[in-house]
Amino acid sequence: MKALLPVALISTLCSSVVLAHDAGDLFVRAGFATVMPNESSDNVLNTGELELDNDTQVGVTLTYMLTEQFGVELLAATPFTHKVSTKGLGEVAEVSHLPPSVMAQYYFGQANSDIRPYVGAGLNYTVFFDEKGKGTLAGTDVSLDDSFGLAAQLGVDVNFAENWFANASIWYMDINTDVHTTVGTIDADIDPITFMASVGYTF
Template structure:
């Protein structure tokens, strides 16, 4: 009987000590949060869009084959531009820019004062980028890719030039820029691209067929708003 009472007392003491240990561990946990639940982590989304004001600054170079000493200049413009980026990883992304602009070509040199013509441009540009992620809210990147420019709604300047046509052309692209993120979703962007775009040109001047090349080689300088999904 004595041995039975000793065994029961030992069991009750072990149970009491185990309960105290469990109570102490529970007291150390944050109120209302079970110890087994991991903290919430915001899901990562690979999509980003930007809306920018884009300055298109051209080289003002070109020539007409049949007119020695001739040159061709093109107008600079500022247009709205939308780009869409997809991040394959946190560092590697692809960016597609979309926008349209109007181009005005005039003669220089031996053709000074000649209105050659006007054209609308659709220049979709795709770049592959590397984004640096070690600078906090400041997120610089570099990129390279290809542009293909479509010319449409073309018209001659009238007077000497009665027909004007720029041919669609491809061009390599180099890029540098940065995003500065205000929070997880919103930020602002500065972006600079260089295109080596040199479309061929043909038309009619003084009743004769003429041809040449317009060396646009534009700088695309943009700034605007970033939204990261």
């Protein structure tokens, strides 16, 4: 028995702890999300299209597993803030937004697999706020209409301890808005790619 004890201990330490996404499980992921706008817009006073820079914030998702394969996820984050510019005018505005999204997800593999890739599709509602005119538009009123559109997602969960897993996911969001300024209204498609790296816990 004494001779078998070290073997049993080594076997226990080397065995993988499987990642369980069973029906009825609730899990939360938290990490950093980077929004990378893929923008296009009307030409602004013949100075070029609107351009938005990237921003990284804290992202959180909450998922409920309906079955071993199907889940529903809610995405939330701290507000993203982007500088808005054109090639000819430089920075003309700054805007913040929140992009809550609801996704229906399909998870590949078995519930006890230690790697679970998944795909998702759903809806995004983006709320714009704290718009500020800068540079040429400094001191003027700038506002963006909220947006409602489709969203798609790819991701993977990788187990590293009991109830704990690492996650990497990427979203595409269809975000269209009208930008209202003192020089007129500009139609803009932001359509960002969002990448998130996080750690998750299963309840």
